Amino acid sequence: MSKFKGQKGQASGNGHWREDEIRESKWMQFPREVLIGNDVLKETPAALKKLKLTGKTFIVTGKNTADVAGNGVADILEKNGNECFIYKSEKASLEEVERIVAAAKEFKPKCFLGVGSGRSIDLAKLASKRCDIPFISIPTAASHDGIASSRASIHSDEKSESYEAQAPIAVIADTGIISQAPFRLLSAGCGDVISNCTAVLDWELASRHQNEPFSESAALMSKMSAEMIMGSADLIRPGLDSSARMVVKALVLSGVAMSIAGSSRPASGSEHMFSHALDRIAKKPALHGEQCAIGAVMMMYLHGGDWEKIRNALIQIGVPTSASEMGIKDEEIVDALLLAHTIRPERYTILGTGLTPSAAEKVAAVTKVIQ
Numbered sequence: 001m002s003k004f005k006g007q008k009g010q011a012s013g014n015g016h017w018r019e020d021e022i023r024e025s026k027w028m029q030f031p032r033e034v035l036i037g038n039d040v041l042k043e044t045p046a047a048l049k050k051l052k053l054t055g056k057t058f059i060v061t062g063k064n065t066a067d068v069a070g071n072g073v074a075d076i077l078e079k080n081g082n083e084c085f086i087y088k089s090e091k092a093s094l095e096e097v098e099r100i101v102a103a104a105k106e107f108k109p110k111c112f113l114g115v116g117s118g119r120s121i122d123l124a125k126l127a128s129k130r131c132d133i134p135f136i137s138i139p140t141a142a143s144h145d146g147i148a149s150s151r152a153s154i155h156s157d158e159k160s161e162s163y164e165a166q167a168p169i170a171v172i173a174d175t176g177i178i179s180q181a182p183f184r185l186l187s188a189g190c191g192d193v194i195s196n197c198t199a200v201l202d203w204e205l206a207s208r209h210q211n212e213p214f215s216e217s218a219a220l221m222s223k224m225s226a227e228m229i230m231g232s233a234d235l236i237r238p239g240l241d242s243s244a245r246m247v248v249k250a251l252v253l254s255g256v257a258m259s260i261a262g263s264s265r266p267a268s269g270s271e272h273m274f275s276h277a278l279d280r281i282a283k284k285p286a287l288h289g290e291q292c293a294i295g296a297v298m299m300m301y302l303h304g305g306d307w308e309k310i311r312n313a314l315i316q317i318g319v320p321t322s323a324s325e326m327g328i329k330d331e332e333i334v335d336a337l338l339l340a341h342t343i344r345p346e347r348y349t350i351l352g353t354g355l356t357p358s359a360a361e362k363v364a365a366v367t368k369v370i371q
């Protein structure tokens with residue numbers, strides 16, 4: 001008998017399960033307002049007014065991003081009659097979420113703003129869900145596809161979890177700020193989206209081998225966001241407003257795919273498990289999107305697909321494609337490949353029950369990730 005009880009076993013034309021049967025929750029959440037453009041940060045008070053959220057605002061930001069935008073947005077809001085509480089986050093953990101929730105309970109905000117990197121946005125997303133109030137995503141870099149998703153990722157040395165949180169009610173992506181962020185962050189965002197290629201292949205595999213529920217529309221959106229970036233790789237350049245805009249749009253699309261699926265499945269497969277393993281193993285991990293991109297090159301090789309196409313697109317954009325370019329030791333790559341299948345054993349991928357040491361060395365060497 002199928003382990004998916006309420007699934008009636010109807011398959012769509014190409015053999016995948018009908019997508020309306022996959023979610024535990026009936027709710028799909030998407031942003032209501034998405035503002036992308038140069039200087040849109042100053043529209044924040046107007047956005048709050050439109051959303052009837054004027055009043056007290058709780059801002060989760062980071063050490064660097066407070067100066068980039070966190071303090072600035074607080075100034076703009078205060079000049080427009082709002083009262084702000086600024087919380088500088090340090091590490092994404094459930095304990096940090098608790099601390100934010102405790103501070104927010106005292107302050108009693110009308111909404112949360114996540115202003116900064118993936119970490120600050122994920123923390124604001126989870127804390128706002130816990131407080132049951134809306135949250136607005138204000139990325140200072142296009143480095144990850146969590147800017148519009150309803151998921152929040154928390155990783156530790158013991159566990160890597162993707163939590164159901166809530167989608168931002170609005171995304172305010174100021175391309176003036178994002179295009180001036182270190183280019184490495186933008187290129188990492190490209191890597192995170194390009195890695196959807198293998199995430200979707202893993203999901204299809206799990207659907208075929210394990211009858212795992214699959215959403216055609218989420219998979220298509222996820223693949224489309226990867227193709228948008230790979231097809232425009234030559235246009236993604238440092239300091240350009242147009243590049244920032246293009247990458248933000250792809251990240252939003254990828255985040256919406258996760259919200260449709262009700263899980264991070266469309267954007268996180270074996271290549272993300274490799275990245276999470278590397279976070280635990282490497283002395284000095286690289287950026288999330290960079291690690292996922294290199295993971296995608298290797299996982300595409302294991303899938304028997306066109307890994308060189310991914311590698312070439314990454315090179316064209318300027319995303320690292322080797323361990324040494326990421327500042328990671330070759331042995332750490334091989335160890336992460338060997339650990340990857342244990343990261344989320346319930347998520348079936350091309351890694352199956354794991355690689356042998358010689359297979360791990362081979363995939364990393366053939367794909368030129370290690371020397």
Ligand SMILES: NC(=O)C1=CN([C@@H]2O[C@H](COP(=O)(O)OP(=O)(O)OC[C@H]3O[C@@H](n4cnc5c(N)ncnc54)[C@H](OP(=O)(O)O)[C@@H]3O)[C@@H](O)[C@H]2O)C=CC1
Nearest residue numbers: 062063064065117118119140141143144146151152153181
């Ligand atoms: N929820 C979801 O669906 C997803 C979540 N994620 C999560 O997001 C995280 C990765 O996000 P990512 O942003 O790559 O990495 P980090 O959150 O680690 O941020 C990277 C660094 O960039 C800095 N930074 C951000 N913007 C600027 C800027 N404009 N100028 C200078 N420095 C800047 C940050 O500063 P500061 O110290 O101020 O923060 C931080 O030090 C991971 O934890 C990952 O799991 C990734 C994809 C999807």
Ligand SMILES: O=C(CO)COP(=O)(O)O
Nearest residue numbers: 145153162264267268272
């Ligand atoms: O990083 C993500 C998608 O890009 C989220 O995936 P995880 O569920 O692996 O944290």
Ligand SMILES: [Zn+2]
Nearest residue numbers: 145192288292
């Ligand atoms: Zn990711």
